[in-house]
Amino acid sequence: MNKNKEKLLAKRYSSEKRFQFLGKSAIFMALLFLAIFIFKIFSTGYTAFQKTWLIVPVNFDAETMYLDANPSKEDLEDADYFEISLQSMFNLDKNANEKQQNELKKMVSYFFEREIKQELINDPSLLGKTKDVYITASDDLDQVFKGNYPRDLPENQRRVTDYQLKIFDQLVEQGKVESKFNLSFFTYPDSREAELAGIASSFMGSIFSILVCLAIAFPVAVLAAIYLEEFAPKNRFTDFIEVNINNLAAVPSIVFGLLGLGILLAVFQLPRSTPLVGGITLSLMTLPTIIIACRASLKAVPPSIREAALAMGASRMQTTMHHTVPLSMPGTLSGTIIGLAQALGETAPLILIGMVAFVNTIPGSPMDPAASLPVQIYIWAESAERGFVEKVSACIMVLLGFLIVMNLFAQIIRHKFEKKWS
Amino acid sequence: MRKNGVNMIKISAKNVDVFYGKKQALFNINLDIEENQVTALIGPSGCGKSTFLRCLNRMNDVIDICKVQGEIVINDFNINDKGCDVVRLREKIGMVFQKPNPFPKTLYENISYGPTIHGMAQSKQEMDEIVETSLKKAALWEEVKDRLHEPGTGLSGGQQQRLCIARAISVQPEVILMDEPCSALDPIATAQIEELIDELKKEHTIIIVTHSMAQAARVSQRTGFFHLGELIEHGSTDKIFKNPDNIKTQDYITGRFG
Ligand SMILES: Nc1ncnc2c1ncn2[C@@H]1O[C@H](COP(=O)(O)OP(=O)(O)O)[C@@H](O)[C@H]1O
Ligand SMILES: [Mg+2]
Numbered sequence: 001m002n003k004n005k006e007k008l009l010a011k012r013y014s015s016e017k018r019f020q021f022l023g024k025s026a027i028f029m030a031l032l033f034l035a036i037f038i039f040k041i042f043s044t045g046y047t048a049f050q051k052t053w054l055i056v057p058v059n060f061d062a063e064t065m066y067l068d069a070n071p072s073k074e075d076l077e078d079a080d081y082f083e084i085s086l087q088s089m090f091n092l093d094k095n096a097n098e099k100q101q102n103e104l105k106k107m108v109s110y111f112f113e114r115e116i117k118q119e120l121i122n123d124p125s126l127l128g129k130t131k132d133v134y135i136t137a138s139d140d141l142d143q144v145f146k147g148n149y150p151r152d153l154p155e156n157q158r159r160v161t162d163y164q165l166k167i168f169d170q171l172v173e174q175g176k177v178e179s180k181f182n183l184s185f186f187t188y189p190d191s192r193e194a195e196l197a198g199i200a201s202s203f204m205g206s207i208f209s210i211l212v213c214l215a216i217a218f219p220v221a222v223l224a225a226i227y228l229e230e231f232a233p234k235n236r237f238t239d240f241i242e243v244n245i246n247n248l249a250a251v252p253s254i255v256f257g258l259l260g261l262g263i264l265l266a267v268f269q270l271p272r273s274t275p276l277v278g279g280i281t282l283s284l285m286t287l288p289t290i291i292i293a294c295r296a297s298l299k300a301v302p303p304s305i306r307e308a309a310l311a312m313g314a315s316r317m318q319t320t321m322h323h324t325v326p327l328s329m330p331g332t333l334s335g336t337i338i339g340l341a342q343a344l345g346e347t348a349p350l351i352l353i354g355m356v357a358f359v360n361t362i363p364g365s366p367m368d369p370a371a372s373l374p375v376q377i378y379i380w381a382e383s384a385e386r387g388f389v390e391k392v393s394a395c396i397m398v399l400l401g402f403l404i405v406m407n408l409f410a411q412i413i414r415h416k417f418e419k420k421w422s
Numbered sequence: 423m424r425k426n427g428v429n430m431i432k433i434s435a436k437n438v439d440v441f442y443g444k445k446q447a448l449f450n451i452n453l454d455i456e457e458n459q460v461t462a463l464i465g466p467s468g469c470g471k472s473t474f475l476r477c478l479n480r481m482n483d484v485i486d487i488c489k490v491q492g493e494i495v496i497n498d499f500n501i502n503d504k505g506c507d508v509v510r511l512r513e514k515i516g517m518v519f520q521k522p523n524p525f526p527k528t529l530y531e532n533i534s535y536g537p538t539i540h541g542m543a544q545s546k547q548e549m550d551e552i553v554e555t556s557l558k559k560a561a562l563w564e565e566v567k568d569r570l571h572e573p574g575t576g577l578s579g580g581q582q583q584r585l586c587i588a589r590a591i592s593v594q595p596e597v598i599l600m601d602e603p604c605s606a607l608d609p610i611a612t613a614q615i616e617e618l619i620d621e622l623k624k625e626h627t628i629i630i631v632t633h634s635m636a637q638a639a640r641v642s643q644r645t646g647f648f649h650l651g652e653l654i655e656h657g658s659t660d661k662i663f664k665n666p667d668n669i670k671t672q673d674y675i676t677g678r679f680g
Contacts, residue, residue, distance in 0.1 A: 304523035313512035
C-alpha cells in the first residue's frame with residue numbers, strides 16, 4: 001500500500017518534470033526562430049541605411065551650359081546640365097574609348113544630372129569653377145562597396161564590368177568613394193533603380209490607409225459595440241448578430257480585398273490604387289476586432305457603476321456616456337491600436353485593390369495612388385536587382401519598428417489607464 | 423407631518439406582484455411607508471426584500487425579465503403608470519447599495535454628479551455648497567475636506583458607503599432606499615452609518631433592508647417582515663419585535679429559522 005503510494009508520487013514528480021522540460025524547450029525553440037529571423041533581417045538589412053557616393057570633380061562651365069556670366073535663377077533652372085555631367089564622368093578616365101565612356105556613365109545613378117544641378121542652384125557662385133560633387137553610385141557599385149557583390153564571377157555573368165571595377169577601385173584608393181547615411185531611403189518614393197528607391201511613397205500610403213481605416217472603423221465599431229452591449233435587447237436576433245461579428249473577425253483578409261475590388265472599385269468607381277480604397281477595405285477587417293475589444297471592456301465595467309448612475313437619476317444614455325464608455329475607453333483604444341497594427345501588416349487585400357502598382361510619387365492625400373509598406377516589401381522582394389535585397393530587409397525593419405511602437409503604445413494605454421476592478 | 427397623531431403616508435404599495443420571467447418573486451404586497459420614519463424590511467435571504475425595494479425607484483426596469491404589477495403610489499402618483507418619468511422619480515428617491523459603489527472619480531465629482539445632471543446648481547459656488555452640505559450630512563466632511571479632488575475609490579469601506587449616502591442626498595431626495603448598507607462594513611463603520619440614518623430621518627423618509635435583526639431594532643420605527651415573497655406582517659418595530667401577531671414572524675425574530 002505504502003509502496004504503491006510512493007510509486008505514484010514518483011510518477012507524479014517525473015511527469016511534472018517532463019512537462020516542464022517540454023514547455024521550456026518549446027519556448028526555447030520559439031525564441032531561437034525569432035532570433036534567427038531577426039538576425040537575418042538585420043544582417044542583410046542594415047546596409048540599406050548607408051548609401052555609397054562617388055566624389056566626382058565637376059566643371060561648371062558656363063559656355064557648355066549655354067549660360068551667360070550672370071544667370072538669373074530661372075536660367076539656372078533651365079540650363080543644360082547633361083553635357084557637364086557627362087563630361088565629369090568621362091573625365092574620370094581621359095583615355096576611355098566610346099564603349100568605356102558609356103560604362104563610366106553607368107557607374108552612377110541616372111539622377112546624377114539632377115544632383116549636379118542641385119549643387120549649382122544651391123551655390124550659383126560655383127559657375128565657371130570646378131568642385132567635387134557627391135554623386136549617388138549605381139546600385140551595383142553600392143553593393144560592391146558594401147561587400148555584397150561577388151566580384152570573382154566571370155565578367156559575362158556580372159552587371160559590373162571589369163573596367164568599371166578598375167575605375168571604382170582607383171576611386172576608392174584616392175578616397176573618392178564614401179558611404180553616408182541613406183536619407184533618400186526615407187525621403188524618396190519607389191524607383192526602378194535600387195540606389196534611388198525609398199519608402200516615402202509606401203510609408204505615406206500606409207499612414208493614409210491606417211488613418212482612413214481608423215476614421216471609418218473606430219466610430220462605427222464603437223457605436224455598434226455600445227448599442228449591442230448597453231441598449232440592444234438580448235434576443236435571438238442580437239445573438240445572431242453577435243455570432244456573425246465573431247465570424248467576420250475570422251474571415252480571411254483576401255476576401256475583403258475581393259469585396260473592395262468588386263464593390264468599391266467596380267460599383268462605386270473609387271480611384272484605384274489609393275489609400276482611400278485600401279483604408280475602407282482594411283476597415284472592414286478592423287471593424288470586428290474593435291467591436292469585440294470594445295464590448296469586452298464595456299462588459300468589464302461592473303454593473304454596480306451603472307446602477308449607481310441610474311439610481312442617481314441619470315438616463316440610460318447619460319449612464320452610458322458619462323460612466324460606462326469612459327471607463328471602457330482604455331480597453332477599446334488598445335484593442336483599436338492592435339486592430340490597426342494588424343491592418344498595417346495586411347498585404348493581400350491591398351494587392352487586390354491595386355495598391356501594388358508601381359508608384360514613383362509621394363502621395364499627398366488618401367486620393368493619390370500609393371503603395372503600402374508590406375506591399376512595398378512584396379514588390380521589392382520580386383525584383384531581380386541585387387540592390388533590392390537589402391531594401392526588403394530594411395523595409396521589414398521599418399514595418400516591424402512601426403508595429404512594435406504601436407503595440408507598445410497599446411500596452412501602455414492598457415496598463416496605465418485601465419481600472420482594476422477587484 | 424403629523425395629522426391627528428398619525429404619521430403621513432409617503433409611499434403606498436397596493437397589490438404589488440413581481441415576476442422574474444415566469445417565476446413570481448413577490449405576492450400581493452400591500453405596505454404603507456410613513457414619512458420621516460425609518461422602515462426596516464427584514465426576512466430570510468431570497469424572500470424578496472431587495473426586489474421590493476427596487477420597485478420603489480423602478481430599478482427593476484433595468485432587468486429585462488422583471489415585470490412589476492400593481493400600484494405604488496408616491497405623493498398621490500402611481501409610479502408604475504406609463505406617464506411616470508423614471509429620471510424625475512429617481513431624483514426624488516435616492517438609493518444606497520449593499521456594496522459601496524462610488525464612481526471611479528474624485529470625491530467632489532461623486533457628489534456633484536447628481537446635482538449636475540439635474541441642473542441644481544447655477545454656479546461653481548453653489549455646487550461647492552451642495553458638496554459641502556451633503557458631505558456634512560453624511561458625517562464625512564471632516565475626514566475628507568482636504569482631499570475632495572482625490573479618487574473616491576481610495577477611501578475605506580465605511581467612508582465609501584458614507585460617500586454613497588452623501589451622493590444620494592446631494593439631490594435632496596424625499597426618500598432614501600438602503601439595501602443592506604452595512605453588510606460589507608465593520609462594526610465601527612456600521613455604528614457610524616446607523617447614527618447617520620437616525621439623523622437623516624429628520625429630512626428624509628428611509629427604507630432600509632437589513633439581514634440583522636439587531637440593526638432593524640436599533641434604527642427603525644416601522645418594520646415589515648417578508649417570507650418567500652410575501653409580506654407576512656408589518657407594523658411598529660416595537661410591536662414586531664416584542665409581540666408579533668404571526669407565528670412565522672415570531673420564529674424568525676427568535677432565530678428559529680432564517
Ligand atoms: N435579476 C434576477 N433575475 C432572476 N431572479 C432574481 C433576480 N433577482 C432576484 N431574483 C429572485 O427573486 C427572489 C428575491 O430576491 P431578492 O429580492 O434579491 O431577495 P432578498 O434581497 O430578500 O435576499 C429570489 O428568489 C431571487 O432568486
Ligand atoms: Mg437583497
